Amino acid sequence: MHLSSPKMSTVPASPIGDAAGGGCDGEYPDLISLLPDCILTTILSLLHLPAAARTQILSRRWRRLWASAPLHLLDSHIPVPTSSLSAAVSRILASHIGNAARFHLLLARPSAADHDSWLRSLAAKHLQELVLRPPSDEPLRLPPSLLSCRSLRSAELTNCSLPEDAVGGEVCFPHLAELTLRLSRVPSAAALHGLLAGGPELASLSLDRVFGCRTLRVRSGSLRSLTVSVSLTRRRVLEEADELEHLVVEDAPALERLLAHDINWGPSINVVHAPRLQMLGYLGVGILELQLGSALFRSMCAVRLAAEFRCVRVLALEMADPQLKPVADFLRCFPCLETLYVTSHMVIPQSMKILNYEMTDPIECLNDHLKTVVLKGYRGRKHELQLAMFLVRSARVLQVIKFLCENDCKPSWLANQKRQLLLDNRASLGAQFVFQKFTKSYIRFLKQARNISLVDPFDT
Template structure:
């Protein structure tokens, strides 16, 4: 989903401060708008939609058959309507009058926008007055409904002028048992302080926060804060390492942790008996340390933004349930397995292997010699991989390419020789170093049944030109007698519309076997 409303424009004081820092306020607003858009791609969809049309037509015999339905069914109908339409059902008939107040509340504040404001949501501004009106309406709805609150999605409200508003909202949400809460600040300010009353919502099962500063947990009781929380999303949230550790430790039922653009957290320490999936998108200078997570099945770093001078780690301790790991990116991260830093000359041993991983993703700059030399060592760490996803990254300053002889001289790679059935090669550019790797793979993988090659939109002038780049592969002697090679043009040009944001929700969907196989039938 795209952002239903852009940031509230800067006030004159913030504009002046921005100029003092040597920044253009319009450029800052545009950047924050893009980040807000990406946040809304990550957010879970609300359980009701405003796109349906509510109509009532008088029957030809004037018999109100709808109101004659059982109360349980009527309540089910009302619970599936947007909040505004659900409240309006009270006008249908006497029997409907109390239904809205008797069903668990679903409140989505973007549904409260006026038609004109909703139509302008994709433009540059939505009036502050409209944002204030929505905020006031949310307050009235929260006060009027007795609860429980099944789902509350607040992404269009305006809190900058009401510093004590969130305290009252959180107290109400806690008392009325909110289960699913999505709360995104309409900056500015960018890091609006969250009150500590957040920890009073003990009924929460899902929580997503965006553009906030997390409360200090130092003085909080060392007891369970979110005893029922199963899914947590932190999107451009300012949170320090001890507070992140506190939240993970005090959420004993937490299964899904999603982080988009971490702020001031430089170490994600995974110690949890309940976690099953961890996703990071836009990780900023972040160490990821899997220390103790016996039920973790998926660890996915969709993208990283690191300082050129920094070097970060992905460390994997024993992980008996880990089956999906992506994307390992040598440009940004050093891989550690157990206590061993994986280097090009690291020998495979039981202490450097993670045999449970079945789906592996790697991002590699094939024009950087040292990164390509790491590939065999990385693959040896995961001897049971059945599906391999390689994303080729371009570089402005190549440091040497490795030809087919390098791969032929590499020692045996167990997953290639015994297990890999599907390989998807993303962002194919037709470079010789890419072709050398692909030829080695075809000549070494007897279990391979499909090789899918995807090139960015606009890379080649035609499919014929793209196919011509693959001619060396068809002259090779393939190890598999039943392998098919398929070639696709991607949906987007390289560097345009990051696909990881669109695919993010697949990562935590356990019914999707392979969240990266989005082009071919998985």
């Protein structure tokens, strides 16, 4: 049977419609124009800025739609020379009448007047996400108008100097849920404390090499994730830089994860009250003093032990030469620990002295909870082997122990390791032992750890 095709029009109908934005008279109806404005503006908000702006040529209706659609203004998407970016940003903000969803400054070098004007305009447009990563080596001085962006939900400020007016403690950012300060300066410790106090819904805070505050005292009823890191250079070089040296978690009833990224030179950490803390690390000798409730460690050597943090489920440690005693001491502090990471290949300021260990009292997490162990940078050295043998013989509910090895895991080396580990004497008969080649890296965990939805930032 022969099926004839429908007659095709010699001139295709417009997919957009007539000048009024209605349906077309051709054989193919303009289905896009039949959609309501709320859906069309959502579609526009998903396009790159140049593509979204070009829709204005389609019809009068589309000119109105683009001007009122949620604005996603990323200066890296504007197709003009860098020297003209500031003027282009100003024109876009002036012509757009809708709200602003995102504003990213990555390439433009605005004047102080332009930057102040932009922030005022964005505040009026109820900006939700702000990312400032200025290309200049000179820190970008943020004007006081930053504090007028009260609708912000997420802010990442890199190489910026915060305004003096951040001091005070009044609610400046009532909806801010995520804040990242990277390579930035605060005018004083009081300014940083005031900034935190001004965000009653702040859930994630990342302080990545922040200057101007030597001691930070965290008091927050909403904070769930806190990430800190300091510079990799030696402390004596930073004596005039006022970088973070002491972190005190005084009252954080919702805090679930406390992550220290570059810990070669601190900061010291004191956790006073964090009853929901579930994830902790990396901890290493670069943290000169670590106090967890009543427990106290100095450069990873136990001074006092106490098992007060039963909520901690994931722990990450770092040592140049992993030893059994400090690991066992930490395990005593976390009776319900389920996952343990021990990394041995990082650059750290000093090695630990050799500590002898004899197990006396049983360790609760080894008997009832520890299911996963990951040994990163494993080379099968004497102390690494002792630690691994201890965990193999003692962890009664262990499900898997991963050896992420720096070498090529040749069959002869693997056979020798398995023989020395005495796997037949393991406490958990169902435990699996996985050996994998591990590429050396100085990244301790994912920088995206500030994203609370990330299940395990140490699993890299």
